[in-house]
Amino acid sequence: MCRFRKRDTRVHGTNGTGGRRRGKNGEAFGLPVNFGPLAYWVGFNLRMAQEAAFQAFSRHSQEIGESPGRFATLTLIGRNPGISQTELSLANGRDKSSLTPVVEDLVRRGLVERKRMDNDRRTYCLNLTPAGKKVLTSMTRCARRHERNLDQLIGERDRKKFVRILKKIAAEIE
Amino acid sequence: MCRFRKRDTRVHGTNGTGGRRRGKNGEAFGLPVNFGPLAYWVGFNLRMAQEAAFQAFSRHSQEIGESPGRFATLTLIGRNPGISQTELSLANGRDKSSLTPVVEDLVRRGLVERKRMDNDRRTYCLNLTPAGKKVLTSMTRCARRHERNLDQLIGERDRKKFVRILKKIAAEIE
């Protein structure tokens, strides 16, 4: 049974079955959450940071109505004209099947053009349209603001090393 | 049109419309993918690293048949007996609605017990059952192996700073 009551301000309680003290609004009170080993483990903190950065980017890029995932896709197409969907999905770290609806949408909206290769009718060639380039430019501006925020948080000095470690994890974990 | 052909070994080509050279198996060849600004931006690398670590953890924890998400949940309940679902979802960085099916499953499988609070019939109290504690112990062993891998990659020296930066991003990004 949970014996502890809200508003209980006693410091010691007969709390034999694991109740938690709470503030008057029910939020944690007196007992901050104990993260145990999660507090210093890389995996958990990686997830929390990624989630937070993702949310922040979403808020930023909302003004131009593009999701964060689309940004990497457009950038990669812009930087690698004629890239195939498989190459793209690999570079982007997503399964190729996830890319199908994304590319379809980008094509439908006139940001990307998709052609079959001359000599391999299975493969697509992806390229940005002029409209796609324009959208990418404005997204990039937006992303730069976001990155500047992160820079300020991390500090110019540590950033390089930080990114190097991230890359190492992405590349070398087995 | 995509003019470039497979097996084309010319170094210069009349490649006006953005084709890409390919190897005989269609994989990128000669032209490694250009990541543009993504190469050094924090957000993108954060995502790639997180994804890779997640996959690695999944492979590791497969042997005991628990998904990575469940691990943090069980740890947090174990470390905070009587925690409520809202506190838990907050600490775990997930929406409370995502927690409903997870907790249901853990209860159904006898790993977690869930009781209403005495004095607030809305709130649940979560606690590990003995079986839950046992599973958590074996998951923790498994996660420690995973963490040791990451440690080796990052190096004991940089790890502390690395985690500090991750925490900072999670906490302070606006």
Next chain:
DNA sequence: GTCATTTAGTTTGGTGTCAAACTATAAGCT
């Protein structure tokens, strides 16, 4: 040439997630 194998992309099915609407309890106000 024919057949087996490989490859590029799509389809399908299942999972995990969020956000918004909802239910029930609780707290605050008069």
Next chain:
DNA sequence: AGCTTATAGTTTGACACCAAACTAAATGAC
């Protein structure tokens, strides 16, 4: 007390993702 507002958790609908099965095209072996 009665009414309003806030809170804990669930439900629902949408979406992103993956993995496996699938289709069409290309390659390789014979």
